[in-house]
Amino acid sequence: MKRQFYTLDVFTDTPLAGNPLAVVRDGEGLDDARMQAIAREFNLSETIFLLPPKDPVNTARARIFTPSRELPFAGHPTIGAAVLIGLLDAPDVIRAQDILIVIEEEIGDISCTVSHRKGRAPRAHFTLPRLPQLAGMSGESLAIALALGLDEEDIGFDNHAPCIFSAGNAFCFVPVATRAAIARARPDLSAWPQAFGHMERGATFLYTRQCVHEGSDFHARMFAPGLGVTEDPATGSAVAAFAGVIMQSETMRDGSHVLMVEQGFEMGRPSFISLGLEVAGGRLMEASIGGSAILLQQGTIDI
Numbered sequence: 001m002k003r004q005f006y007t008l009d010v011f012t013d014t015p016l017a018g019n020p021l022a023v024v025r026d027g028e029g030l031d032d033a034r035m036q037a038i039a040r041e042f043n044l045s046e047t048i049f050l051l052p053p054k055d056p057v058n059t060a061r062a063r064i065f066t067p068s069r070e071l072p073f074a075g076h077p078t079i080g081a082a083v084l085i086g087l088l089d090a091p092d093v094i095r096a097q098d099i100l101i102v103i104e105e106e107i108g109d110i111s112c113t114v115s116h117r118k119g120r121a122p123r124a125h126f127t128l129p130r131l132p133q134l135a136g137m138s139g140e141s142l143a144i145a146l147a148l149g150l151d152e153e154d155i156g157f158d159n160h161a162p163c164i165f166s167a168g169n170a171f172c173f174v175p176v177a178t179r180a181a182i183a184r185a186r187p188d189l190s191a192w193p194q195a196f197g198h199m200e201r202g203a204t205f206l207y208t209r210q211c212v213h214e215g216s217d218f219h220a221r222m223f224a225p226g227l228g229v230t231e232d233p234a235t236g237s238a239v240a241a242f243a244g245v246i247m248q249s250e251t252m253r254d255g256s257h258v259l260m261v262e263q264g265f266e267m268g269r270p271s272f273i274s275l276g277l278e279v280a281g282g283r284l285m286e287a288s289i290g291g292s293a294i295l296l297q298q299g300t301i302d303i
Helices: 032-042 075-089 091-096 141-147 179-183 192-196 236-249
Strands: 002-010 019-024 047-051 060-065 099-105 108-115 123-127 163-166 170-175 204-208 218-224 229-232 255-263 271-280 283-302
Touching: 002 075, 019 032, 019 075, 019 283, 032 047, 032 060, 047 075, 060 075, 075 091, 075 099, 075 108, 075 123, 075 236, 075 283, 141 192, 163 236, 170 236, 179 204, 179 218, 204 236, 218 236, 236 255, 236 271, 236 283
Parallel strands: 019 047, 060 099, 170 204, 218 255
Antiparallel strands: 002 019, 002 283, 047 060, 099 108, 108 123, 123 283, 163 170, 204 218, 218 229, 255 271, 271 283
């Protein structure tokens, strides 16, 4: 059976940048093993399969796979799928107004707003279905540094120290003092179990305040060898969980905040992920992820 697929570059306004995503539009009839094999064939950080929704009021149901396993939630597939659905199913509508697309994922229903921007790539944003929570204790700074090919003094700045948060997927967040140190990070898989072996997947998000672009607030890299992803150009689910790191390590006044996280520069795929925070009484009440996506190519896969 021939099935339509599309690829998009997500979290960028520029083709051949951002995080590439494969979308299989008609995933109905594919079993788990077949979906996993297709994701392995595309060999991108994530492939998303769209199916009819369980609740007919929603737009679609989605299943998301890395090359090695399924995920309950991921940011760049959600943004990319929402933009693609808008472009394919409601092209005239999105030229006139924002549209709401609801995607059923394992973590829950995710409401995405898709916006057309004249002369620029369309954009989507969604409110997190689950606020970030602490998800365990991190390893020692020395073990973390060795696993990343860094020195212990490279780890930490201000009130930021290694910690683990999850908003659906757990990440070890590693603050790094300088962008130069982040640039020289090289995962040492022989040391990985000692630093991150207590985490099921060992996904690790490095970040620093030192940025390439003036409008960015944090510069980041993400490594997840346990997911079959050596390095990811843009990780929306990590930035979603990063909201918990911000609330733990920064003093955030009540009100609305938007932070920009840049990622993928060391891979030659610059990416920009916006993180919205709503704070009241010193507590995080709501968080959102946003970014652009560009439809790059389409075709059929005979499966």
